[in-house]
Amino acid sequence: xxxxxxxxxxxxxxxxxxxxxxxxxxxxxxxxxxxxxxxxxxxxxxxxxxxxxxxxxxxxxxxxxxxxxxxxxxxxxxxxxxxxxxxxxxxxxxxxxxxxxxxxxxxxxxxxxxxxxxxxxxxxxxxxxxxxxxxxxxxxxxxxxxxxxxxxx
Numbered sequence: 001x002x003x004x005x006x007x008x009x010x011x012x013x014x015x016x017x018x019x020x021x022x023x024x025x026x027x028x029x030x031x032x033x034x035x036x037x038x039x040x041x042x043x044x045x046x047x048x049x050x051x052x053x054x055x056x057x058x059x060x061x062x063x064x065x066x067x068x069x070x071x072x073x074x075x076x077x078x079x080x081x082x083x084x085x086x087x088x089x090x091x092x093x094x095x096x097x098x099x100x101x102x103x104x105x106x107x108x109x110x111x112x113x114x115x116x117x118x119x120x121x122x123x124x125x126x127x128x129x130x131x132x133x134x135x136x137x138x139x140x141x142x143x144x145x146x147x148x149x150x151x152x153x
Contacts, residue, residue: 029072031071033146034141035143036141048066051126065142077098087133089112
């Protein structure tokens with residue numbers, strides 16, 4: 001038996017057909033919005049009007065919300081995305097499971113001064129995360145994380 005026959009036989013035994021392309025992992029776009037909040041003069045950046053009332057429900061003393069940055073990465077399942085933040089901090093996001101039949105993705109997030117937590121996220125919706133990190137300027141770091149598109153969205 002020639003070498004090429006052995007390669008084909010081993011490929012068939014391993015579930016690889018000759019000429020079969022390796023299937024590329026499906027990726028989702030992960031967006032991280034970096035927000036700085038403080039107790040100063042009341043001001044909310046217009047892009048953050050949707051999150052300020054939600055955060056104030058639990059943190060009534062925060063009345064100033066500034067948009068610091070918005071960053072995106074396309075990630076496949078088990079791929080780690082590291083997003084740089086204020087004061088040389090980072091947040092790590094790992095897609096643990098692609099969209100299910102309810103169009104929810106499982107994410108693992110490790111934010112500054114916090115351990116990893118895993119949650120199911122609705123595609124296209126932001127999850128606000130009030131971190132424990134306070135910047136050098138005494139502002140609270142808040143993150144909003146979103147995944148999209150999922151299941152054709």
